[in-house]
Amino acid sequence: MTSSTAARRLTPKGQATRDRIAAAAAELMYENGVAGTSTEDILKAARVSSPSQLYHYFGDKKALVQAVIEYQTEHVLGFQRPLLGRLDSFEALQAWRDAVVRAQHARDCRGGCPLGSLAAELSDTDPQARARLVAGYAQWQDAIREGLRAMRERGALDADADPDRLALALLTALQGGLLMTQAHRDTTALETVLDAMIERIRCHATGRA
């Protein structure tokens, strides 16, 4: 959240204001899309009185969108980290799958993936946003891969298992599942594709824990 020069120079109070604006913008853009979120909405939600404050912290809407992508990347990985950090057994994969499905029910199957929704809206029109989203996906894929690599290293998966490809396939399947959840307002597609991918990984199971 502190990658820009301006951000590094902020006082604690300034940093808090900046974070509050980013969080409010993230929430509104998740609900209404980037195009559907006005500066006025963000100022109101963040309890900031003047547009000049927004420009002071972010420069322009594109810079704010960058901060929103960083916020959502941390949110997605933060939410999943307790589970992602130990995706190193079939039990852990199953628990993660169940937690992802439960999280969708908790939000009434709305919204889709915070990163995927931004990717769908921005990839073709905002190169900086796209680059930041790609970086977010890379972090996510890394987190999944680590667990699969650990499984292979201790012999739970056979030598043919490719943690890179399996992690990318699982993340991609998840993206499709979250989009279909949003469209169907139902988790059947999400459950089905995650189960299919976990079964695919299970093809490499050696039977050793």
Next chain:
Amino acid sequence: MTSSTAARRLTPKGQATRDRIAAAAAELMYENGVAGTSTEDILKAARVSSPSQLYHYFGDKKALVQAVIEYQTEHVLGFQRPLLGRLDSFEALQAWRDAVVRAQHARDCRGGCPLGSLAAELSDTDPQARARLVAGYAQWQDAIREGLRAMRERGALDADADPDRLALALLTALQGGLLMTQAHRDTTALETVLDAMIERIRCHATGRA
């Protein structure tokens, strides 16, 4: 395309104008999103002089969006139908996978899925659009399922293979792959997830053609 009462009463010339508007709107909304597409843009692209014509054929923007979803459903299924119609062998699945990947390269990996992009933008805010998108996905899933069912019936897949679930998983994986293609401007994720799903289906292969 002719589900509304108004559409059924159109002259051939009126129908042609209506179709031209829907096609122009579909193209613009695919490129710029629904929120990013103005009535003026659509009129200009469709070579229609007066906003009243748009309202004559579609009533309002939401009705136009409905027509766009129908147009894109036909487009997606029409494009894939020659292949979808015979997704009844592993060779056909592989040829379909290759054609999907080639189609992404042909459009420079931009745009994502015409239905998926609309689903991401509209599912939470436009219940009629969401219902129409769900119907489009159902047609798509049906088309995939028919091939898998044929494979099971002639014994190429074992009795444990569930064509319903496998078709839903494959379609969902495809949705994720198309979104990731758009984000990464690269088809690696799409190829990886489709390969993983075809390998998953291959777990049910009996070895009989």
